[in-house]
Amino acid sequence: MDRLKCLVCLQPVSEPLFLSNYFSPPRIICMECEAAFEQLQGQRCPHCHRLLVDEKTCSDCRFMHQYFKPLDRIQILYDYNDFMKEVIHAYKGRGDIKLARVFAYLLRGHLSYMKSFDAVIALPTSDEKLKQRGFSQMEEILSHLPVPCSRCLTMSSRLKQSELTKKERLKQVNPFAVSRPVDGRILLIDDIYTTGLTVHHAAEVLRAQGVHTVEVLTFARP
Template sequence: MNCLCCHEEIIIELDWANFLFPPKSSKLCDNCKRQMTLLHGNRCNRCSRVTEDKICDDCLRWQRYYDGVDVLEYNYSVYTYSSFMQDLIAKWKYRGDYELGTVFEDSYSTFFQKAFASIKDAVIIPIPLSMERLHERCFNQAEMLASFLSLKKMNILSRTHGEKQSKKSRNERIYSENPFILQEKLNNPVILVDDIYTTGTTLRHAAKLLKDAGCPEVYSYTLIRG
């Protein structure tokens, strides 16, 4: 089998241990797996940014922006946004390599239990793409990530088309109009799912709509902390 990322052949060295108990087949070679760096060390309790502060300056600004009460309870992210991860996400998300996303399944489902085990009756809502963006990419990466999780999923958000977030400055993102439309009210806690937390604007736009419609708590779970 070849590595889904670099396409090099994956060679498993045989010994008595894996001869008697064959290991689960790997989708990445050891070199690529080593470059997928998990977030570690102290992190912001609100957004998962690596910092010694319990609440980072960015989250304190968001708190002030929302008159003292952030609409997002907290975000938990799994990986750091290294240059390797940037290339990996580009292949998966922008170049339509759907199968590549399966390399995240084990870690994404495992850390979900760690981060959200105490949240009762929660519903997962993947962040939607606009119809135009979905046509370009052929799949929604957030929906794929959500499929790795065992809780109930609902697609009750839709999104208007606009300029890509990656092309906007930080201030342009923060002060942009809310692109989401809520199609159904929900009284359960919600865990929003997306691939990357950068400024937190996209997630907070969605959280604001849900909270205004009566949702008691909104959390987010992202693959990468940018």
């Protein structure tokens, strides 16, 4: 039988065989790669998890909440360390689609939480990006999980966010639109929480449709 290879580092996966894991699905990433996804460190804002340095309250939250209703909850799974950066780049930048299974694997402990929502929405990709990459990166991850996904958001193309200042980003038109009826409790899934503007924009259009709770789960936060 072929040795299984880690989907991230391509090294053979070796796992000690116990009765407890005999019937579990085979590992898709090695233990070293799994351990390289690190938890957030340091003192963090209890709401958005930004690293707080000599601050009592979070300036990101203060700024964002002047313009948007706060999200009901924000969860960040891991730190945006060099390893996470590289894996996200390989997935989104180089389009290594098999890594979607790795991200799905990282969500495995959150399945019952995800199933408790009326719908889980993968942050959509603009048509332009979809053409370049060939797949919608967040939807592809959710396609590997037994959760109630909903495709009810569409996103129009917009300027490259990293080239804009925070104020310029805020002045942009909300790039999201709701394409089918949605209500109840919604969970948004995205890859990285940076300024948070993307998920706040998505929450804004959902709430305008009568959604009462919007929670956010992302894989990493710088």
